[in-house]
Amino acid sequence: MAGAVANGAGSGGWVPRPTNPMVTPLLTDLYQFTMAYAYWKAGKHLDRAVFDLYFRKNPFGGEFTIFGGLEECIRFIANFKLTEVEIKFLRSAMPTCEDGFFEYLSSIDCSDVEVYAIPEGSVVFPKVPLMRIEGPAAVIQLLETPFLSLVNYASLVTTNAARHRLVAGKSKNLLEFGLRRAQGPDGGISASRYCYMGGFDATSNVAAGRLFGIPIRGxxxxxxxxxxxxxxxxxxxxxxxxxxxxxxxxxxxxxxxxxxxxxxxxxxxxxxxxxxxxxxxxxxxxxxxxxxxxxxxxxxxxxxxxxxxxxxxxxxxxxxxxxxxxxxxxxxxxxxxxxxxxxxxxxxxxxxxxxxxxxxxxxTASNDLNEETIDALNKQGHEVDAFGIGTYLVTCYAQAALGCVFKLVEINKQPRIKLSEDVTKVSIPCKKRCYRLYGKEGYPLVDIMTGEDEPAPKVGERLLCRHPFNESKRAYVVPQHVEELLKFYWPGTSSNPREELPSISEIRSRCMAHLDRMRPDHMRRLNPTPYKVSVSAKLYDFIHFLWLNEAPVGELE
Amino acid sequence: MAGAVANGAGSGGWVPRPTNPMVTPLLTDLYQFTMAYAYWKAGKHLDRAVFDLYFRKNPFGGEFTIFGGLEECIRFIANFKLTEVEIKFLRSAMPTCEDGFFEYLSSIDCSDVEVYAIPEGSVVFPKVPLMRIEGPAAVIQLLETPFLSLVNYASLVTTNAARHRLVAGKSKNLLEFGLRRAQGPDGGISASRYCYMGGFDATSNVAAGRLFGIPIRGxxxxxxxxxxxxxxxxxxxxxxxxxxxxxxxxxxxxxxxxxxxxxxxxxxxxxxxxxxxxxxxxxxxxxxxxxxxxxxxxxxxxxxxxxxxxxxxxxxxxxxxxxxxxxxxxxxxxxxxxxxxxxxxxxxxxxxxxxxxxxxxxxTASNDLNEETIDALNKQGHEVDAFGIGTYLVTCYAQAALGCVFKLVEINKQPRIKLSEDVTKVSIPCKKRCYRLYGKEGYPLVDIMTGEDEPAPKVGERLLCRHPFNESKRAYVVPQHVEELLKFYWPGTSSNPREELPSISEIRSRCMAHLDRMRPDHMRRLNPTPYKVSVSAKLYDFIHFLWLNEAPVGELE
CATH class of the missing domain: 3.20.20 (TIM Barrel)
Known part of the structure; x- marks a missing residue:
């Protein structure tokens, strides 16, 4: 069975199925299958495609985000296989498609897919890929919706939890009480998991306690x-x-x-x-x-x-x-x-x-608490030792969605760009490497994306960091420490060692350490300083070359 | 197996398990189990308790709500049974509890639980119970969190969909495209189901198409x-x-x-x-x-x-x-x-x-559409035939949670009240009957709650309807048609016939019919007229008797 082969691939061990049994290859948008058919018809389904998964704007008016959901994505691809029943349903849903296509669908798994990702629980920033996914175009398209569905809410609610931790301070006990108000049963289960990851101490949710080993309270x-x-x-x-x-x-x-x-x-x-x-x-x-x-x-x-x-x-x-x-x-x-x-x-x-x-x-205090009310309590003075937080935390009431997207950046080694009248929606083309550069005081200074073949930034060497779309925004940086952000999580046909999936408490510790390491002005609630995200000079030039190349020239009348 | 007996109870047929396999008796707050233990220790676990499930305020600044999630609640209780593995986990989570309690937990099912509910897809209003649940106190407490988790988001997103249908008009095609931005995988699946129920025509979500037979598009x-x-x-x-x-x-x-x-x-x-x-x-x-x-x-x-x-x-x-x-x-x-x-x-x-x-x-138009943008497009003029709506629809961005609650109203035939300094949070005691009264023009005029033993309102007979908490708000009504709202959905030990669970398209049709039947000023987007919810004169008097009885008398110093 090909799925089993994919699962055991590389040097890592067997990967369990997604936590929610409803997460199957059909948990996707129909257009992923219609596109897969059109690729197959055009003989392009095996074209080697590279997609970036990233978000465009930090949530909650803040200047940071915590990446959550990676483990579930890896579980999903490790076990990706369409069953006969699923294929039968697709045949009925796409009755004009040729038989050969469904035979192809039956055959696919993720054994030739490579995933690079930033470790789960990391502090992350807009435009920098959280995940870089490479493989046959038709297969990678089928991963788009499940990956977004697994990452969007996970990252949003982890970030929300981290923001509550920051405002409450380290000495308070934070209890997640949101199951009854969450957006559906696994909204509740995911919330409990990712709130713990983002710094909560316990949950009221018994099922989450059992599934993830999170402390439960009530x-x-x-x-x-x-x-x-x-x-x-x-x-x-x-x-x-x-x-x-x-x-x-x-x-x-x-x-x-x-x-x-x-x-x-x-x-x-x-x-x-x-x-x-x-x-x-x-x-x-x-x-x-x-x-x-x-x-x-x-x-x-x-x-x-x-x-x-x-x-x-x-x-x-x-x-x-x-x-x-x-x-x-x-x-x-x-x-x-x-x-x-x-x-x-x-x-x-x-x-x-x-x-x-x-x-x-x-x-312990509860009742419609959120970041603002805890901040207000802090300012008034109070004697609360523990906060029980539900609705506002788990539904991310202040901003109920994170806009992660999944964009094609290269196909058959040809860089691709997605244009838009809205410059914030233009994608950054090319298969990229991403680095975090640290300054003298130990704080992260800037994230930089480069082309895959460019040399890595070096400690002590001056480097030009450019805003990807604004030509006047650029700065020289001499990094004191350079961290490559994207790690190897799913091996494709490579036999290179892949990253282990850490336990939830290890991810929680990483998250707490990352929050501690940031310069405080990026993290404050009011008017936080934006953290800089940049591209290398070479990538900057290439983006703008491609942009001019693809955009139609207007004709003024 | 007691669970199997419960499932076949009454005159209805076998009821399938909840759609999401993660919906189990452990999907609840720990305090439901600690309370169950305290009831059991006090010998009160078999006390006959009646709880109302209701919400306090219509969402999205509107004056109506659509009830969703009932079928999943019935599926849940029909199959309610703790497994040995679950009991084992509970033993580890509650190590000081006596063995007899876990034996009791192993034995329980919902064969002595009665559920009355308003049919799914109905237009509903604050304070009126959507469900009235009666049975042994310990068992009913265990249902609280799962029921709220299954009803809160379902009702919220169905209402959101209905609001989008109202603003778009009947002639437009409405497509739900929200899976990738939903709050987790079954946030997405539930959204597809309940948006269809609330008036959408199709979804992009293949899994929802397969599970519920909803048309899929892409x-x-x-x-x-x-x-x-x-x-x-x-x-x-x-x-x-x-x-x-x-x-x-x-x-x-x-x-x-x-x-x-x-x-x-x-x-x-x-x-x-x-x-x-x-x-x-x-x-x-x-x-x-x-x-x-x-x-x-x-x-x-x-x-x-x-x-x-x-x-x-x-x-x-x-x-x-x-x-x-x-x-x-x-x-x-x-x-x-x-x-x-x-x-x-x-x-x-x-x-x-x-x-x-x-x-x-x-x-077809898509891209961050919501009620407001469709309304603005209507005002500007446009040529769009179909709207594809995602983020704002499925995450209920304008208001990400509905505050359904589950309150004890009677125990061992003794009415109970929950007080609060905030009068909107005071519960309406007693096991109640609920009616919708219709006027001459065929519109619903008012919902009224009465004690269980009061005679039902009669067509053509003048009746005093009182605001439950504001003594000056009351009105006489002569109903032209009287509809009893709470129907019998789960039979307990009774052999009375219970309501069938209708198909999703029947529920959708009920919802569309209910929306059509409402007086338009209750449904408009700007400054809608509140629909009146009332209690009988007798119930009014009893509420206030009980309130005075339970509230401590202050001492001014």
């Missing part, structure tokens, strides 16, 4: 709280102590005693009256189920008058039994104010009852 | 055009005529002759000079492959100076051989202007060469 919802009518709902009231040395026969009474003591305490008396008993029952019940990790959602009825005092009563009762409560979650209202008031309450508990550390109890 | 890309160097690339130049009666040995020359004739024609001379030969070769080659359905992308080099004349030369040559070209696609530039100029060119061809109907040649 406690209870408002419905759990309101499902309790009162303390009578709790039948089994016993709780063994943490070390097993004793047993509390009536944990409910212990909680009630603590609630009375809190109410009576000098610094706390008068801050609340009767707390909600459904809520107290729900918290007590949850603590009986999870005495080691009690974290309560405190805003079902009223945060300061009910949720927080009820939580503290249960936490203090747990403490009597040798357990340490985990904290609270706020899911509505003014999070800055409520977190500060809650912190004061916790500190007062610490003081009143000599409970060392209670003041530092974890406060 | 021709060629810019890369296909630029992959040709010139006419020498075409080896086999023969073309048999449509009726098989003769054969053209050199179709390329026939095309070149036509190009020369167009250039020489009085009304066309001077509008263009030398056209791009790569493009001419690509068009000719594509026509040789698909002589019956030749549609050319004309903007790779220059629409009016190259693409359109090249297309016309090929179309006229095809006509000589008995074939009718299908049209052109514009993918950049000023689509209003270019479509009008192209139409003029087509009409001039019709005149010059007496080619009846050439002036009506199909013009």
């Amino acid at each position: 406690t209870h919802s408002h419905a759990f709280v309101s499902s309790f009518m009162g303390l009578d709902d709790i039948i089994d009231r016993t709780l063994a102590s943490s070390d097993g040395s004793n047993k509390c026969e009536d944990f409910v009474s212990l909680v009630q005693n603590w609630l009375a003591r809190i109410k009576g305490a000098g610094s706390l008396s008068g801050t609340f009256g009767e707390t909600n008993l459904s809520e107290l029952a729900a918290f007590t019940s949850y603590a009986l189920a999870f005495p080691n990790s009690f974290l309560a959602l405190v805003d079902t009825y009223d945060v300061m008058r009910s949720g927080v005092p009820n939580f503290c009563a249960v936490a203090l009762a747990l403490n009597d039994m040798g357990y340490k409560a985990a904290g609270i979650r706020l899911d509505s209202g003014d999070l800055a104010y409520l977190s500060i008031e809650t912190r004061k309450f916790f500190r007062a508990i610490e003081e009143e009852f000599g409970f060392v550390g209670f003041g530092k109890m974890n406060i | 021709t060629h890309s810019h890369a296909f055009v630029s992959s040709f160097m010139g006419l020498d690339d075409i080896i086999d130049r023969t073309l048999a005529s449509s009726d098989g009666s003769n054969k053209c040995e050199d179709f390329v020359s026939l095309v070149q002759n036509w190009l020369a004739r167009i250039k020489g024609a009085g009304s066309l001379s001077g509008t263009f000079g030398e056209t791009n030969l790569s493009e001419l070769a690509a068009f000719t080659s594509y026509a040789l492959a698909f002589p019956n359905s030749f549609l050319a992308l004309v903007d790779t080099y220059d629409v009016m100076r190259s693409g359109v004349p090249n297309f016309c030369a090929v179309a006229l040559a095809l006509n000589d051989m008995g074939y009718k070209a299908a049209g052109i696609r514009l993918d950049s530039g000023d689509l209003a202007y270019l479509s009008i100029e192209t139409r003029k060119f087509f009409r001039a061809i019709e005149e010059e060469f007496g080619f009846v109907g050439f002036g009506k040649m199909n013009i």
Whole structure:
């Protein structure tokens, strides 16, 4: 079976199938198959084509992007093979096409496709190819839509996660809570994976935890709280102590005693009256189920008058039994104010009852959080330790799509260009090499693309970097370090060693390291400095030669 | 196997698994499992709970929403069963939970769950339950996240598609081209399905065509055009005529002759000079492959100076051989202007060469289209027959998420309410019935929710409809027609007949019929009139009784 051959190709090992079983060769636009037929009819299907996959503009008003989705692309091509059922469907969809074409389709795999790519999790910039894909024209066209579908959202949401990490700071816990609001089930699963890659600490999504080994987190919802009518709902009231040395026969009474003591305490008396008993029952019940990790959602009825005092009563009762409560979650209202008031309450508990550390109890905040609200919270001051972020993160609400494209840059060793009245849409022709040049202070200075046969930039040697389309923008650079960006990920017929696919935590570490390495002004939220992307002088000249050659000359009337 | 029993339950037939194999019981938030454990520990897991699934606000600044995703929810519960592997993972994720709980989890299915829902494809409004789900508290919680994940995006993108249909008008062809920009692979597949449901005519997505029987469309890309160097690339130049009666040995020359004739024609001379030969070769080659359905992308080099004349030369040559070209696609530039100029060119061809109907040649437009740009094109005037819409449609760029929620409204026959400082977030308690009341002119007037045991509104009988939270907003209505909204879709232990799941084209027809039936001022793009959603006087009183009962009383200091 040819697919199996392709999968084992080069020096790398076997590559598993795409995570989502729906990712098959039919997950593509019909025109990829109609073009494949037209190439086949014209005898051009084996023409050796080189395509670049790149994006034109950084998302979210920023000046950087994180590349995600590479592993899924490699899994896709490693297992690329049309089944008989799929071929049968294509025959019915393209009834005028000749039989020979479908025989050809049955035969193809990606064993003669070469993929170079920037490692997943890298900081990347517009116009520089994230992937360079080379192989038979008809086959490469069939990869266009699946690759874009696998890279576009992955890179967008990884970037969004990284931006949330940057604004929240390194010390905060970031939890992805987006499954229910994501764009469909694997929007949710992809979001969990790529948000972790972009710097989140955990997800609520159990399936993603299982698939990718991401830490999972979760406690209870408002419905759990309101499902309790009162303390009578709790039948089994016993709780063994943490070390097993004793047993509390009536944990409910212990909680009630603590609630009375809190109410009576000098610094706390008068801050609340009767707390909600459904809520107290729900918290007590949850603590009986999870005495080691009690974290309560405190805003079902009223945060300061009910949720927080009820939580503290249960936490203090747990403490009597040798357990340490985990904290609270706020899911509505003014999070800055409520977190500060809650912190004061916790500190007062610490003081009143000599409970060392209670003041530092974890406060998690959720409810429609995004980059802007976290930034606003930072400016106002708050006492939140962890942010649970859903909708805005996973749907990339601020900008729901990244415009990655897949453009032909060479065919049969002839460079090709795609023109447009909009200069930002003109493609950069030629099979290229790409380098990142670092300056004296260790920051990346500029990315440069060159023709494939040009010599690589050398450390310490002055080099002219030109804007690809604006003749006046150019600069000399003397790099202190030169990094070739495109690595070899899929071997075609070559036997050269290919890059391993790293684990998700290795990719996450690369991403965090890359973010740390960038000059801060490129990364700031407001008016970030654009990072420079350039071409060599030779490539610049060639682009403009080809452009003039292909563009029709107008006739003024 | 209990799952199999559940699947065959009631009078309905067997229900297939969810379309996406990744939709499993683990596709949920961890807290659903931790809550299930706490319910189980408290002996509350079998408490009979009723949850409503609803949204709070119509998307896209509009005053209506289309409900999508119901069939996938029914497929999910029909096949709900945790596998041993899944249980094993849960054990590792929740190591402090007792064995008995995992035995309980192994045993559950949805055979005692009842689902009432509004039919998929219906026009729906905020606060009215799209689905009412009843069953054991622990099981229903496990359904929350998957149901939201299956309904939120489905409803959002169906609504977006319907809005595009409304602005484009009934006569235009609408093509969904979004796969490459969708939020992940099944974002793309779901988009194709639900856009068709919301009124699109076809998709470019082959997998969606195969899965759902949606018509698929596609021709060629810019890369296909630029992959040709010139006419020498075409080896086999023969073309048999449509009726098989003769054969053209050199179709390329026939095309070149036509190009020369167009250039020489009085009304066309001077509008263009030398056209791009790569493009001419690509068009000719594509026509040789698909002589019956030749549609050319004309903007790779220059629409009016190259693409359109090249297309016309090929179309006229095809006509000589008995074939009718299908049209052109514009993918950049000023689509209003270019479509009008192209139409003029087509009409001039019709005149010059007496080619009846050439002036009506199909013009498809694509390139970052959305509701606003189509509206702007309509206002400017244009000659576009079909719109290909991608990014903005499938990612719901204007509003990337719909905030469906899943709220407990009753447990063990006790009504429950969820309070919030934000009144729009207060839930409407009680197991409810929902009706749509129609007026004299046949338009829906108002939706009303009542307690389960209240008598249904009667035709011709005056009824007070109250805003659920604003005491001053109320109105008497005398309905001319009363429609009960929630139908019986999943039977629990009942043997009552359940609704069949209709085909996608039946759902599409319902959606189109519902859109037609609405009063136009609710549907317009600018300042639409809100449709009224109300509760009965009795339910109003009960909501406010419960609210006062649950809210803590403040103490002013």
